[in-house]
Amino acid sequence: MTHRQKLVGALVLLAAFQFLILFAGFFAPYGFAAQDREQPFAAPTTVHFWDTQGHFHLRPFIVDSESSEARVYPVRFFVSGTPYKIAGIIPAQVHLFGVEQPGRIFLMGSDAYGRDQFSRFLFGGQSSMLAGLIAALLSVSIGILVGGIAGYYGGWVDELLMRGGELFLALPWLYLLFAVRAALPLHISQWEVFLLLVSVMGLIGWARPARLIRGVVLSAKQRNFVVAARGFGASDAYLLRRHVLPQTYGVLLTQMTLLIPQYVLAEVTLTFLGLGVGEPLPSWGTQLASLQQFYVLSSYWWMFLPALLLIPLFLVFYAAADALQEIHKTVAL
Amino acid sequence: MGRTHIWAKCAALGLAVACLGAPTKARAGQASDDRMVLEGVPGHAGGRLVVALRSEPKTLNPVLAVDEPSREVIRCLSADLIHINRASLKTEPALAKSWNVSRDGRQYTLQLRRGLRFSDGAPFDADDVVFSFQVYLDEKIDSTQRDLLVVGGKPITVVKVDQYTVRFEMAQPYAAAGRLFDGVAILPRHLLEASYKGGGFSEAWNLSMAANQFAGLGPFRLKEYVPGQQVTLERNPYYWKADRAGNPLPYLGEVMFLFVPSEDAQVIRFQAGDTDALSRFSSENFAVLQKQQGTKGYHLDDLGPGLEYNFLFFNLNDLGAKNLPEIAKKQSWFQDLRFRQAVSAAIDRDGIVRLVYGGRATAIWDQVTPGNKLWVDDKIAHPKRSVERARELLQSAGYSWKNGALVDPRGKAVEFSILTSASNAQRTKIATIIQDDLSQLGITVQVVPLDFHAMVDRLQSSYNYEAAVMGLVSGDADPTSEMNVWLSNGETHLWHPNQAKPATPWESEMDGLMEKQLVTLDYAKRKQLYDRVQEIVAEELPVICLVSPNILVGAANRVGNFRPAILVPYALWNIDQLYVQ
Numbered sequence: 001m002t003h004r005q006k007l008v009g010a011l012v013l014l015a016a017f018q019f020l021i022l023f024a025g026f027f028a029p030y031g032f033a034a035q036d037r038e039q040p041f042a043a044p045t046t047v048h049f050w051d052t053q054g055h056f057h058l059r060p061f062i063v064d065s066e067s068s069e070a071r072v073y074p075v076r077f078f079v080s081g082t083p084y085k086i087a088g089i090i091p092a093q094v095h096l097f098g099v100e101q102p103g104r105i106f107l108m109g110s111d112a113y114g115r116d117q118f119s120r121f122l123f124g125g126q127s128s129m130l131a132g133l134i135a136a137l138l139s140v141s142i143g144i145l146v147g148g149i150a151g152y153y154g155g156w157v158d159e160l161l162m163r164g165g166e167l168f169l170a171l172p173w174l175y176l177l178f179a180v181r182a183a184l185p186l187h188i189s190q191w192e193v194f195l196l197l198v199s200v201m202g203l204i205g206w207a208r209p210a211r212l213i214r215g216v217v218l219s220a221k222q223r224n225f226v227v228a229a230r231g232f233g234a235s236d237a238y239l240l241r242r243h244v245l246p247q248t249y250g251v252l253l254t255q256m257t258l259l260i261p262q263y264v265l266a267e268v269t270l271t272f273l274g275l276g277v278g279e280p281l282p283s284w285g286t287q288l289a290s291l292q293q294f295y296v297l298s299s300y301w302w303m304f305l306p307a308l309l310l311i312p313l314f315l316v317f318y319a320a321a322d323a324l325q326e327i328h329k330t331v332a333l
Numbered sequence: 334m335g336r337t338h339i340w341a342k343c344a345a346l347g348l349a350v351a352c353l354g355a356p357t358k359a360r361a362g363q364a365s366d367d368r369m370v371l372e373g374v375p376g377h378a379g380g381r382l383v384v385a386l387r388s389e390p391k392t393l394n395p396v397l398a399v400d401e402p403s404r405e406v407i408r409c410l411s412a413d414l415i416h417i418n419r420a421s422l423k424t425e426p427a428l429a430k431s432w433n434v435s436r437d438g439r440q441y442t443l444q445l446r447r448g449l450r451f452s453d454g455a456p457f458d459a460d461d462v463v464f465s466f467q468v469y470l471d472e473k474i475d476s477t478q479r480d481l482l483v484v485g486g487k488p489i490t491v492v493k494v495d496q497y498t499v500r501f502e503m504a505q506p507y508a509a510a511g512r513l514f515d516g517v518a519i520l521p522r523h524l525l526e527a528s529y530k531g532g533g534f535s536e537a538w539n540l541s542m543a544a545n546q547f548a549g550l551g552p553f554r555l556k557e558y559v560p561g562q563q564v565t566l567e568r569n570p571y572y573w574k575a576d577r578a579g580n581p582l583p584y585l586g587e588v589m590f591l592f593v594p595s596e597d598a599q600v601i602r603f604q605a606g607d608t609d610a611l612s613r614f615s616s617e618n619f620a621v622l623q624k625q626q627g628t629k630g631y632h633l634d635d636l637g638p639g640l641e642y643n644f645l646f647f648n649l650n651d652l653g654a655k656n657l658p659e660i661a662k663k664q665s666w667f668q669d670l671r672f673r674q675a676v677s678a679a680i681d682r683d684g685i686v687r688l689v690y691g692g693r694a695t696a697i698w699d700q701v702t703p704g705n706k707l708w709v710d711d712k713i714a715h716p717k718r719s720v721e722r723a724r725e726l727l728q729s730a731g732y733s734w735k736n737g738a739l740v741d742p743r744g745k746a747v748e749f750s751i752l753t754s755a756s757n758a759q760r761t762k763i764a765t766i767i768q769d770d771l772s773q774l775g776i777t778v779q780v781v782p783l784d785f786h787a788m789v790d791r792l793q794s795s796y797n798y799e800a801a802v803m804g805l806v807s808g809d810a811d812p813t814s815e816m817n818v819w820l821s822n823g824e825t826h827l828w829h830p831n832q833a834k835p836a837t838p839w840e841s842e843m844d845g846l847m848e849k850q851l852v853t854l855d856y857a858k859r860k861q862l863y864d865r866v867q868e869i870v871a872e873e874l875p876v877i878c879l880v881s882p883n884i885l886v887g888a889a890n891r892v893g894n895f896r897p898a899i900l901v902p903y904a905l906w907n908i909d910q911l912y913v914q
Contacts, residue, residue: 181783293597
């Protein structure tokens with residue numbers, strides 16, 4: 001497989017996944033906050049095609065064995081259910097699949113409140129994915145600006161910016177976040193939470209990419225073709241844009257792909273400090289956080305499912321970044 | 334509760350006890366001693382009990398200890414004059430073998446046991462008691478027990494009558510005076526007087542000192558402290574209790590406290606057999622441990638509801654001086670009794686019991702839990718959850734619904750936030766369930782989990798909150814331990830602490846009842862008064878009581894005489910009687 005094919009494959013997968021998340025309301029059978037208090041920590045529902053007599057049914061069905069006599073609920077498609085908004089704008093209430101009440105279909109089991117994990121995973125992706133992406137972009141952008149300037153100009157500018165960056169790394173963030181939380185009003189709207197998450201994560205994370213980029217810029221500007229271009233009278237801006245910064249793409253991409261999963265996890269800490277996505281809104285961070293408890297780990301294997309799904313997702317991210325870098329290298333050569 | 338306790342059996346057994354295995358040095362002193370004899374199955378001497386502590390003890394000084402791990406260790410090293418028996422919840426003689434109360438209920442005269450020795454062999458007498466109370470009552474030392482020893486605004490006075498008699502005097506009669514002495518560890522004057530007089534008491538008995546610098550009257554004495562790992566205690570050969578067969582107590586040769594920092598890690602160590610007893614763990618972990626109960630050599634006990642009550646409350650503070658206009662506006666809802674009643678009616682307490690505690694808890698409607706059998710008021714109604722009734726109440730108070738959202742009589746949408754402590758998973762879960770329940774009334778609720786200290790700061794000083802889910806654990810079954818919660822000038826009067834004068838007629842009534850029960854000596858009369866306090870709480874709903882979790886404990890099968898109780902310390906309160914097979 002060529003790098004280009006690999007890239008296309010990864011991008012298609014990512015796009016498909018983003019599509020699922022974007023239309024979470026349609027693909028999820030339930031709302032993210034819907035509790036079924038009779039079924040906390042319910043195991044994933046088995047979807048059957050064959051009945052007890054061994055007959056095959058084209059329409060899958062589930063069996064509710066919890067109640068006194070087992071009841072069969074056929075899985076129905078394009079059913080009307082909890083209202084939701086497509087991409088947060090267009091109201092709708094058709095869901096891809098569902099079962100008749102009081103039956104419940106939990107593809108990935110239910111959580112401590114009897115909420116459908118599958119639905120929460122899809123809805124959780126909306127905030128986590130977007131926040132992670134934007135925050136990573138923010139970090140890397142600040143990193144490229146600071147690192148680029150520091151590396152290219154050197155001297156006291158370099159000293160100032162890099163020491164500033166170190167100061168940032170050394171700050172006791174936990175206490176700073178306590179202070180941020182204390183300064184904020186108790187009520188924070190969904191959008192404010194989102195902006196807060198993005199800005200906190202983005203601002204905390206820029207120092208490391210900035211250092212790496214500075215290193216690459218420092219070596220790039222010594223290269224013969226850069227020195228030659230400068231000899232021909234190229235301006236600083238032209239040199240940076242045309243010759244130096246393109247050398248940093250590889251570092252940038254790897255940084256991005258490393259930062260996104262990190263930020264999804266950072267959300268767990270932020271939520272703990274009251275700065276993250278609050279209940280009942282779902283996020284991948286809070287779904288993963290429940291795994292920190294011994295009883296969840298030892299008793300309810302399906303609580304791992306969100307984590308297991310995130311591993312291939314992040315691997316696809318890495319694969320895309322890897323392919324991009326390889327392609328870039330080939331082009332550069 | 335009788336007013337005079339005489340413990341006579343011990344003297345008769347004194348001689349028999351002294352011949353059994355105690356070191357020679359002790360024997361001389363104990364020939365005429367007043368040993369206390371405990372009922373229970375006689376056990377085997379020797380062996381070691383291992384338990385886990387959540388963190389390292391910060392000090393072994395009973396006067397200065399505030400954290401639970403320190404107190405847990407200190408309980409094994411020290412003894413008090415009168416003790417609350419954790420099984421009966423009643424007082425019993427300890428270092429004082431008997432006591433008399435004067436007619437007016439203000440004077441307590443205690444007869445001390447004779448011939449007792451500290452764990453270093455030094456004799457114990459009234460001078461140690463007088464010295465101990467002098468230290469506890471010293472304002473400069475700032476002991477947490479001091480507040481309890483101030484009755485009617487004045488500190489208790491202590492007078493030595495003779496070598497084995499002390500008299501305590503209080504400014505006013507005090508119903509539960511015997512219970513005051515529980516947990517007030519008697520200090521060895523010969524070891525601590527110098528540092529107290531020299532001004533170095535705040536440093537005395539920290540863990541960096543050598544083991545022979547410590548001495549107490551408890552069943553064990555310090556053997557070794559390994560920072561970051563464990564504290565080991567060894568048997569105190571001078572201990573003053575014996576079993577009914579005359580064997581000296583304690584049975585255990587050693588007690589080892591391991592430092593295991595999280596509940597989950599403690600559960601895993603217990604499951605693996607590394608520790609012998611476990612308390613303070615969640616119902617979820619109880620369920621995990623239960624699966625292997627038969628095969629792993631331990632057993633679990635669910636003791637039913639303890640003394641902890643969890644509740645929701647609203648900010649009813651006078652916000653005049655604080656600049657919090659948004660919250661002040663919302664207080665018009667919170668101050669309306671019908672609003673609070675509607676919220677209470679809409680909350681699914683049974684759902685909380687099931688989802689948060691896996692069924693190992695009890696729904697409650699006032700502050701006294703069914704675990705507190707002496708004081709619970711059976712007449713308090715337990716209305717079922719009813720969203721319809723909640724809607725009716727809101728309607729009668731002038732609220733209406735617009736597109737499904739509740740709006741107040743002025744047309745403002747009803748929306749508020751509930752604070753919880755982020756480190757308490759159960760309470761955050763309770764708040765999340767309330768959020769969902771109230772959404773059925775059209776109320777939008779935000780759950781705001783905050784770091785514990787940030788939360789307490791908002792509740793106690795800035796008053797910058799709207800509602801909160803909290804829990805309190807009574808230190809004792811007696812209502813006197815709850816004075817600071819129900820008195821309107823109390824610091825823990827959470828919804829409106831430190832009032833100069835009662836803000837509402839019912840708070841004024843509650844003040845009167847609480848103060849009266851404090852000086853009433855007759856249990857039946859006190860019960861009547863405290864029942865009325867419970868009724869007021871259930872009617873006026875200053876706190877909407879929700880649930881009381883069960884006390885869950887576990888112990889290895891090899892531990893004998895294990896009799897856990899609902900009062901702190903749940904598992905090891907009778908450590909002097911525990912033995913290992």
